[in-house]
Amino acid sequence: MQKTVLKQRTPAGMLDILPEAAAVLEKLERDIMELFYLWAYDRVITPTIEFAACVQPESDGEDHLYKFFDRRGRIIALRPEFTTPIARMVSSRMRELKLPLRFSYSGNVFRYTTDDRPREFRQAGVELIGSASALADAEIIALAIEALRRLGIKDFQLSMGEMSIFVGLMEETGISEGLRAQLENALSRKDIVAIEQLADQNRLTESVRKILLRLPHLRGGVEILDEVSQLSNRPAVAGAVENLRRVYDYLGEFGVQDAVVLDMGVLRGFAYYTGVIFEGYVPGVAFPVIEGGRYDRLYDDFQNPLPATGFALNLSSLVTFLPEQKAPEEQETVDGEQAGQVIRRCRELRAQGRRTVMALR
Secondary structure (H helix, E strand, O other), X not given: OOOOOHHHOOOOOOOOOOHHHHHHHHHHHHHHHHHHHHOOOEEOOOOOEEEHHHHOOOOOOOOOOOEEEOOOOOEEEEOOOOHHHHHHHHHHHOOOOOOOEEEEEEEEEEOOOOOOOOOEEEEEEEEEEOOOOHHHHHHHXXXXXXXXXXXXXXXXXXXXXXXXXXXXXXXXXXXXXXXHHHHHHHHHOOOHHHHHHHHHXXXXXXXXXXXXXXXXXXXXXXOHHHHHHHHOOOHHHHHHHHHHHHHHHHHHHHOOHHHEEEEOOXXXXXXXXXXXXXXEEOOOOOOOOEEEEEOOOHHHHHOOOOOEEEEEEEOHHHOOOOHHXXXXXXXXXXXXXXXXXXXXXXXXXXXXXXEEEEOOO
């Protein structure tokens, strides 16, 4: 039967991965999962499909979920990420395990985005559950940096911030949750014009306006924390600054401090993240290839209050970024007069672990 044009296309945001790229993707994943194993993160596998109630974000905005009904009329969804399904798994099946828990994962996630990004892509990441210490935050960030280095990426940028600083400043000034979300979005994009417009429209005081316009420019080494401390004497802000300072010091012990930039403009959803946050960029990719941070409120939703932190690495975005890994592996072609002779020789070579192509003439 003749295929229609529609039958020969993939849905928007869904991509075929051809052999060369698939080989690179498989190697990236294998290297990353081996690294996670060395850091004592045990692999877990969660379902591709979850009940929508599990993965539905708290925000009232667009959720980007692929949702549909099962045959009993219940709303289910393709997983948009792994952190929430792992929280469900831990809370429903692993409450008795000794803390902290260290888990790793890899697999495809699905997001119905409205931009040009792929809507299905492969992630690998880790979750450290049950520790609220600054050392746990530092371990996660150090592992994220080691992951990029293991993949051969040298020219990357990892920015680290602290959600509690922004939230504390907003609470101190009495700004509403709705305006806070708008300001967070503008700050994360470092959109100074949008910040000024929001300040004018909502008649914010000059002191608040000054703080908001200064935050996106607070970027550098540990020296910027002294300036952050001067913005507010609120205990929550002071505590967040001190925590960030401890994490930064630990990163020096891990030998990765030189790869980190402190950035008070890094904001990743105040309803989800609660502490140290970070994101990593590589040249040629317009969005973060690594995103992570502390999320101490998520487990409350599963009646299992636990502190947690982690990160996810977008493996799919790195396939085209690492062309040097596309070189085909060495292989041997076996030909001969008799089919039996050829088959036997192929078996011998494959038993030696060598990639072998059998001629079919």
